[in-house]
Every structure is written in C-alpha cells, then in structure tokens.
Amino acid sequence: MADAKRNGIKVWVNGAELSVPPDCTAAAAVARAGVTMHRRSVEGHARGPLCGMGVCMECRVTINGELHQRGCQTLCMDGMRIETAEVASDA
Amino acid sequence: MKRAYDILIAGGGIVGAACADELARRGADVCVVEAECAGSGATAAGMGHVVVMDDSEAQFALNHCSQQLWNELREALPENCEFDGCGTLWAAADEEEMNEARRKADHYAARGVAAEILDSAALAEAEPNLRPGLAGALFVPGDSVVFAPCVAKWLLDRAMENGATLITGKRIVELRSDGAVLNDGSIISAKRMVNAAGSLAPQLTPGIPVRPRKGHIVVTDRYPGFVRHHITELGYLKNAHASDRDSVSFVVQRRMTGQVLLGSSRQFDVTDAAIEPGILARMIQRALEYMPGLGQLNTIRCWAGFRAATPDNLPLIGPHPTRENLWLATGHEGLGITMAPGTGRLLADLMLDGEALIDPAPYLPARFANSEARHG
Amino acid sequence: MPERTCRIAIIGAGPAGMAAAVSAVEAGAENVLVIDDNPRPGGQIWRGETDDATAREWMQKFEPCGAALLGQTRIVAAPQPGVLLAENGAKTLTIRYEKLILATGASERFLPFPGWTRPNVMGAGGLQTLAKGGLPLEGKRVVVAGSGPLLLAVADEMWHMGARIKCIAEQAAPNAVMRLGLRLLGSPGKLAQAVQLKLRLFGVPYRMGWHPLQVDGADGTSGDDSDAPVASVTLTNGAAKRIQIPCDYLACAFHLTPRLELAHLLGCDTEWIERQCQRRTTVDAWQRSSVEGVYCAGESTGVGGVDAALIEGRIAGYAATGAQDRARPLLKQRDAWRRFADAMNETFAPRPELRMLPEPRTIICRCEDVRYEQVVAKESWRAAKLHTRHGMGACQGRICGGAAEFLFDWSARSSRPPVCPTRMKTLAERPSADQKGD
Ligand SMILES: Cc1cc2nc3c(=O)[nH]c(=O)nc-3n(C[C@H](O)[C@H](O)[C@H](O)COP(=O)(O)OP(=O)(O)OC[C@H]3O[C@@H](n4cnc5c(N)ncnc54)[C@H](O)[C@@H]3O)c2cc1C
Ligand SMILES: Cc1cc2nc3c(=O)[nH]c(=O)nc-3n(C[C@H](O)[C@H](O)[C@H](O)COP(=O)(O)OP(=O)(O)OC[C@H]3O[C@@H](n4cnc5c(N)ncnc54)[C@H](O)[C@@H]3O)c2cc1C
Ligand code: FES
Numbered sequence: 001m002a003d004a005k006r007n008g009i010k011v012w013v014n015g016a017e018l019s020v021p022p023d024c025t026a027a028a029a030v031a032r033a034g035v036t037m038h039r040r041s042v043e044g045h046a047r048g049p050l051c052g053m054g055v056c057m058e059c060r061v062t063i064n065g066e067l068h069q070r071g072c073q074t075l076c077m078d079g080m081r082i083e084t085a086e087v088a089s090d091a
Numbered sequence: 092m093k094r095a096y097d098i099l100i101a102g103g104g105i106v107g108a109a110c111a112d113e114l115a116r117r118g119a120d121v122c123v124v125e126a127e128c129a130g131s132g133a134t135a136a137g138m139g140h141v142v143v144m145d146d147s148e149a150q151f152a153l154n155h156c157s158q159q160l161w162n163e164l165r166e167a168l169p170e171n172c173e174f175d176g177c178g179t180l181w182a183a184a185d186e187e188e189m190n191e192a193r194r195k196a197d198h199y200a201a202r203g204v205a206a207e208i209l210d211s212a213a214l215a216e217a218e219p220n221l222r223p224g225l226a227g228a229l230f231v232p233g234d235s236v237v238f239a240p241c242v243a244k245w246l247l248d249r250a251m252e253n254g255a256t257l258i259t260g261k262r263i264v265e266l267r268s269d270g271a272v273l274n275d276g277s278i279i280s281a282k283r284m285v286n287a288a289g290s291l292a293p294q295l296t297p298g299i300p301v302r303p304r305k306g307h308i309v310v311t312d313r314y315p316g317f318v319r320h321h322i323t324e325l326g327y328l329k330n331a332h333a334s335d336r337d338s339v340s341f342v343v344q345r346r347m348t349g350q351v352l353l354g355s356s357r358q359f360d361v362t363d364a365a366i367e368p369g370i371l372a373r374m375i376q377r378a379l380e381y382m383p384g385l386g387q388l389n390t391i392r393c394w395a396g397f398r399a400a401t402p403d404n405l406p407l408i409g410p411h412p413t414r415e416n417l418w419l420a421t422g423h424e425g426l427g428i429t430m431a432p433g434t435g436r437l438l439a440d441l442m443l444d445g446e447a448l449i450d451p452a453p454y455l456p457a458r459f460a461n462s463e464a465r466h467g
Numbered sequence: 468m469p470e471r472t473c474r475i476a477i478i479g480a481g482p483a484g485m486a487a488a489v490s491a492v493e494a495g496a497e498n499v500l501v502i503d504d505n506p507r508p509g510g511q512i513w514r515g516e517t518d519d520a521t522a523r524e525w526m527q528k529f530e531p532c533g534a535a536l537l538g539q540t541r542i543v544a545a546p547q548p549g550v551l552l553a554e555n556g557a558k559t560l561t562i563r564y565e566k567l568i569l570a571t572g573a574s575e576r577f578l579p580f581p582g583w584t585r586p587n588v589m590g591a592g593g594l595q596t597l598a599k600g601g602l603p604l605e606g607k608r609v610v611v612a613g614s615g616p617l618l619l620a621v622a623d624e625m626w627h628m629g630a631r632i633k634c635i636a637e638q639a640a641p642n643a644v645m646r647l648g649l650r651l652l653g654s655p656g657k658l659a660q661a662v663q664l665k666l667r668l669f670g671v672p673y674r675m676g677w678h679p680l681q682v683d684g685a686d687g688t689s690g691d692d693s694d695a696p697v698a699s700v701t702l703t704n705g706a707a708k709r710i711q712i713p714c715d716y717l718a719c720a721f722h723l724t725p726r727l728e729l730a731h732l733l734g735c736d737t738e739w740i741e742r743q744c745q746r747r748t749t750v751d752a753w754q755r756s757s758v759e760g761v762y763c764a765g766e767s768t769g770v771g772g773v774d775a776a777l778i779e780g781r782i783a784g785y786a787a788t789g790a791q792d793r794a795r796p797l798l799k800q801r802d803a804w805r806r807f808a809d810a811m812n813e814t815f816a817p818r819p820e821l822r823m824l825p826e827p828r829t830i831i832c833r834c835e836d837v838r839y840e841q842v843v844a845k846e847s848w849r850a851a852k853l854h855t856r857h858g859m860g861a862c863q864g865r866i867c868g869g870a871a872e873f874l875f876d877w878s879a880r881s882s883r884p885p886v887c888p889t890r891m892k893t894l895a896e897r898p899s900a901d902q903k904g905d
Pocket of ligand 2: 051052053478479480481482483484502503504505509510511512540541542543570571572573574575591592593595596617620621624723726729764765766767771772773776886
C-alpha cells in the first residue's frame, strides 16, 4: 500500500499499463490514457463521462471483466483492468 | 370532433388495439378511448412472449391461430416492435420435468407445432449461462418475443389509417348501452361498446369474472448474448403457478436490445402496483437457482403489472350475456399479448357477422352467465 | 447478508449530511451512521478536500465526531419502513434505522443542444469532479457554459488546476444576474464569494445572456452523429451574435436540480416550483418530510448552496435527536438562506428560449439515442417512453427527465427500486424479519 502511494497505482487501460496517482478514478485513468470514448451508444456513437457523480451512466466501462461499471465512481486499485469500447477503425 | 360511432372500444392496450385494427379494416367506424396512451396497462408491463400453450384445447386453439396471425404481421411490423423469433426453451430440472417436456412435445407434434427435445448437453450449449446439470429442455422454435406497447401503437395507427378515431388521455367513467361518458363530462355515442380495459374491465362492467393478478418484472442493462431464447422453467407445474397462492417461477428472456428481462410472479388480490421487495426477492432467488450469473448483471428497473384473470383461464370474447350492445374482449391473464391478434379477428367475426376463424364457444362470456347471476 | 443497525441513518456525506451527523452526536445521539456513494466525505463540493476553510472546519468536526461513515456505499432500495438496502462494491448490506436524514444533494441539469453528446462535453461540476478524481486539466482549453453560480466556482477551481478558461457563458440575462449580485453583496458569508471569484477570474470573459448553440468536432462535423470529441463550441446571445470558441472541453450545465429518487421511493411529498423550474422535497421548520421519522436537508430540499446545506443539516441533526431547543436559534438564519436560495433559483432557471435549442435530430435521451423529432409530438412522458424508449435506459431518466420537464412540461417522477443500477443479486436479498414468513 505504501509502495502504491509512492509510485502511484498501476492499472491497465485497454491493455496498456498506466501509473495513476492515489485516489484516481477509473474514468480519470481512461482520460490519462488519452482515450475519450468510454462506451458506444445504442446507435454506435462514442460517449464519455458527463455528470462525474454516478448519475448519467455515460462513463460505463468494463472493470476487471465486469461490464457496465461506472468509471467515475470507481477508485483505481493496483492491477485494475479497465476496458472501454474500442475506437472504431477508419476503414 | 365527431361524437357518434358504430363501435366504441374502451381501452387501447394490445387487445383493444387489435380489435380496432380488425374492425376498422373491415369498414366499421370505430373509436378507441384510452385513459393513458396506446399500449399502456398490462401491455406495457408484460414480457411480450408470443407462445403456444397447451393447458387446454381451447387455449391452444386461440393461441395457435394467433401465432399464425403474428407470423403474418411479422413482415409489416416496424423495427421498434422488436419482433424476435428466438423460440422458447422449456427448461427441465429433473427427470419428472423431462417427462413433461416429452409429453408436451408429443402434444405439439400431434397438432402440427414444431418442437424438439434437447438433452442436458444440448441445453447447456444452447444456453451456456444456465446452471450445469439441468435435465434438458423442450425447444419450440416457432415462439417469439415482441415489444407489445409499440405493436399496440402500430395497430392503432393502422386502424386510424382505416378511419378509426383514437382518443388518449381520457378515462371512461361509465359505459352505457348507447355510448360512454368520459371523465371530462363529454359523451361519445356509439351503437355498440367493447370493453377491452384489461384488468380494469370490471370497473366499467361490474360483475364480470375478472380478477387482477399482479406480476413483477426485472430488466437489466444490455448484455447481448447472455440469454439466447425465451426460457421458462417447467417447474411451474410443481410450484403452484396455477393456484390461488402467491407464486414465483423462473422466466427469462432476451430482448432485441441485448437486455435481459426476468419474470415472473403471480399474486391475486393486490391492486397496488408498487414493487413488493419480498416477492421480488423470491422471484430473483428462483432465477438465480437456474442462472446464477444473472446475479452480477445490473438491474436498471423493476415494475409490476396486472393480468386479467378468469376462473377458467380463458378470455372473455363476445357479447355480454345480459347487457345490451355491450361486448367484452378481456380476461387474457398471462397470454393477452399472444392472443391479441386472434381476439381481434374473433371479435370482428362475431360483431360483423363474419365466419368465425375458430369455434368461439369456449370464450363466450355467456359461459359464466349462471355464476354471475348467483353473484347478483 | 451483513446488517447494520443504527439510531440515525444519514444518506449523503456532503455538507448537509456531515453537519447533521455532527449535530446529532453533539445532542447526544449514539450510533449515527452516514452512508455515501462517494469514497470520501464532503459531497459534490468538497469531495474529501480540505483546501477551503469551511471544508476544513467541517471535516475536522466530522471525522472525530463519532458518527460512522460508510463510503462507496449506495442506497438502492427501501424494502420496508426502517430498512434500507445498500450496495458496497461486491457486497450487499441491510441498514436498519429509527430515524433517517436524507441529504442526497443535487445533480446538474443538462439541456440538449446539437453536439452535446460528444466526448469531452461534460457537466460543469461534472468536469470539475472528474478533475478532482485525477483527470488532468493542465493546459487544457475549457469553455464553461450553462447557468448558475456553480459556473464561476468551477471555472475558478479549474483555473487553479491549470486549465485555460476561454470563456464563461451564463444563460441568465445580465440584469437578472446583476439584481441577484446586489442582493448577494448585502448578504453575509460564503455566497459573496461568487462575485469575488468573478473578479479573480478577471481576464476570463463572463458573458451573461449567452448560451451554447452547437458543438463541432475535430472532424468538422456538428451534431450528435460523430465520434469526434468537441473541438469548438458556438455560443450565442440569442440575437444575431455568435462566436465560435475552440476548446478541449466544454463544461456545461444549467444550474442544479435536487436528487429526489430516495425521497420519492420513501413516499416523501415533493413540490414543483414553477418559477424555479425545480422540484424539491417538502419539509417543515424542523426539516421533517411528510413521512414520519424521515428528515431532509441540503440541496434535496431545494438548491441553496453550501451554507444553506450546512445549517439545514444542523437543524435536521438536532431535530432528529429530539433537541429542538438547540435547533431553534438556527431557524431564522436558515430562513434567510432559503429566501436567498429562492431568488437564486429563479435567476438561474433556464430561459424559455432554450426550449428552441434542440434540432430535430438532436439526441434527447442519451441512453437510448432517442431524438427530439421522435418525442416532441408525444402526449406524455409515458407515451414517449413506451413508443420510443425515451428514458428507458441505464440512467432511467435521471438526465433526460430534467430536460423533458423543461422542454415538454412532462413530469418524469419514478419511485421504484432500484434507485440506481444495482446488481440483481442485491435485490434477491431479504431482511431477516421478512424471511420468517416462509
Ligand atoms: C408481468 C406480466 C407478464 C406478462 N407476460 C406476458 C407474455 O409474456 N406474453 C403474453 O402473451 N402476455 C403476457 N402478459 C399478459 C398481457 O400483458 C396481457 O394479457 C395483455 O397486455 C392484455 O392486454 P389488454 O389490452 O387486454 O389490457 P391492457 O394492456 O391492460 O390494456 C387496457 C387498457 O385500457 C385502459 N383503460 C382501463 N380502464 C379504462 C377506462 N375506464 N377508460 C379508458 N381506458 C381505460 C388502460 O389504460 C389500458 O391501457 C403478462 C402480463 C403481466 C402482468
Ligand atoms: C457535480 C457538482 C459539483 C459542485 N461543485 C461545487 C463547487 O465547486 N462549489 C460550490 O459552491 N458548490 C458546488 N456544488 C454545489 C454543492 O454541492 C452544494 O451547494 C452543497 O454542497 C450541497 O450539499 P449537500 O450536502 O446538500 O449535497 P451534496 O454535497 O451533493 O451531497 C450529497 C451526497 O449524497 C450522496 N448520495 C446521493 N444519493 C445517494 C444514495 N442513493 N446512496 C448513497 N449516497 C447518496 C452523494 O454521493 C453525495 O455525496 C456542486 C454540485 C455538484 C452536483
Ligand atoms: S460520468 Fe455520469 S455516471 Fe459517471
């Protein structure tokens, strides 16, 4: 734990390892990884966080394999795996 | 607005809508009065399972003819009606239930309904999220799932294209022999009235043998692929779903949206639509016995609705035995969505002197005429 | 299933909830339990931070006061009177209480306009909260828009975090804001800060009577049909004037609305205040709701700011402990804050012109991608819902409901469990007393 405090917490965002400060939320970790899209809407458009407080459900991501978790209300933990909907290729 | 019609229909649920559609198509001048909006009521609460059942020959007959009508509608239905020909899996937990599955299969085969027995392994492959070790299932591929409120809306729209009138947001306070009085005091005249007010039908026609039977439903966020069919446990035979006691059984269904819809409970003599946490918990516990992974899914909403139950589990379709100019189309209990097209056809056949598609006798309200007289 | 029994349960560890806890303990209450969805106390405004003097003061009172805090725990249902069902991570928990204080705060009001669904268009408080949670703002260009004093507070804080605030656009008309500003100067305490903040932000244009018109993406498209995050926002003052401002984030919300899910679930009366475009829990002088034993304090009784929340929390804490005499001296001051809050809420109620913001193809319901043209002609919220899936998605109308209330005059109240998405197995739990029956 003390180690995590000093070096930051290691999480994976879409498979890429990332070091985040303590008390960082999963939604912020996604932004830190340079990803703006958390999920795809019903019609397939990119969406990211809106309310920041657990109400809108726009920040839903897959955390440690569990679908539809609110990124903004989840604190990063060492080793946490966060997956967003992948950005569609331009092809 | 015109105030006199051939036929006035009380209720714009899926049954009222199907009746309006059929009557208007055959040229009747129809007006539907709906207290809320198209497809409100039980139609908005139900699971939308279009299923062939075999509790009795009469039930089967109306179900079967309705299903054929559903298949005719299928092509025309817009996307928002979410027609999904996913079929039904009747899940058998043990050998006793497997015997019931086989009996059902034979019964269906004899009546031209395709059905297939799955053994334990085949069931596990068909529905990987069911708990391992179930005995097997009966698969009925011809069954389907729809989103009933949009179907009701679409049927009413089509009725309007054929000249029908729809009044929403107004409640009928009295059904008379020459029309209806609405809650704003206005009167709509009609030659004949159809009470299609679902579980609320007795409010407009006191004395008819219809009792509300409450049911709870749970819906989840979107988990495409988690469930692949409509699954019902055959255990309902044992857990007294058919009796007067409160009961729960495992019914789960995939939606075209990727959501999972979970039912169901049955309770008589409750009229408050509030969620009852105790029965909801029992219902979910039952489901978890069959599909443990459901426990992890995010539930986004729960609700309850009322089926219109009759003493013999058959609907009331036809003229009221004593009241002049009054017709009934209600009492479909847990099968009103399935039976709506057949009900519309049968009612129109009877009202407009067509040749009835199936024998109407088992559904005629007159069958209760005596018991009703006893009730006064 | 684990159970907690307490004398007073307080839902929400924001200013109102913390003050309620401190006061209840001070008045002799034992076994006070505070529950919050957020990991740390402080509510939406403080979020566990202690930079601000008032925040520090209350954190220092709250932490040692003896009330227990259950963080990252959300109340999802109230299966029977005196019992709450909560979810904490993977765990489910039953909480039994004698008295309940609802201090659930407010959330931002969002109004739809073309492009508002794009990534990096967020709430004003929303972006601030995400930044407090670690989203980096250093060097980012931010436009702050919408309505309410929160815009100023948020701009100020984000500026301190290194954001480049390009503009603050307040939809309320300049004269209305000025009128309120004058009252504000005459009023004591914290709220005068808003004006000072504005001065500190000198150099950042504060445009009153301006609102966002549309968002464009880096791919050159506008509207809701592209994946490209916001690249610029076009603001207008309603007249012919328009300006387009490039930005990395648009932080936009139209003031706040009370969070009433739990009040409705418990059956507490709420009231719609037309002039404020706001529904709030009805309370009496002692912060008692219409339901016996249930008190309500803070933003959920009407948006009023942190000082109103604190004083209401104190009154509720005392009253729930039976220490009305301690609460009595606070009533006058509370009423003064309430009057000011009413004036504030009227000032920042959305102007009717904003009803024209959505275009036919603008998404109204973000969960289900339902567009304005699909719902505008519907007769009611229920019809829109049943016929288009509007409001049927994961947020259950918590975002689009407020917009629909304003745009179409539809009431979108719901009082069913779960009050927020909940694992199904949580709803399979039954408190032990209930289980005896069968
Ligand atoms: C939990 C549950 C699950 C179900 N699952 C299925 C299923 O999977 N498959 C299936 O086939 N069936 C199912 N059902 C049954 C099915 O939903 C009903 O049988 C069917 O919807 C009945 O339709 P209806 O039009 O008769 O009644 P309703 O849908 O109840 O419509 C009656 C309408 O009349 C209106 N009304 C009432 N009184 C008045 C008045 N005085 N004035 C004006 N209007 C009035 C109401 O507002 C309502 O819209 C289920 C039911 C429930 C409760
Ligand atoms: C996103 C946001 C940012 C804000 N930022 C500022 C700011 O910078 N400056 C400023 O002056 N004002 C700000 N405000 C306004 C400020 O929140 C209020 O003025 C005041 O602090 C409200 O206090 P409260 O205790 O009533 O509510 P809050 O502080 O909102 O506290 C309510 C608490 O209840 C919890 N809660 C709600 N429902 C449940 C549930 N079902 N289960 C468990 N917990 C629940 C919430 O997680 C929250 O922590 C902000 C508001 C919002 C919405
Ligand atoms: S950003 Fe709204 S719920 Fe997370």
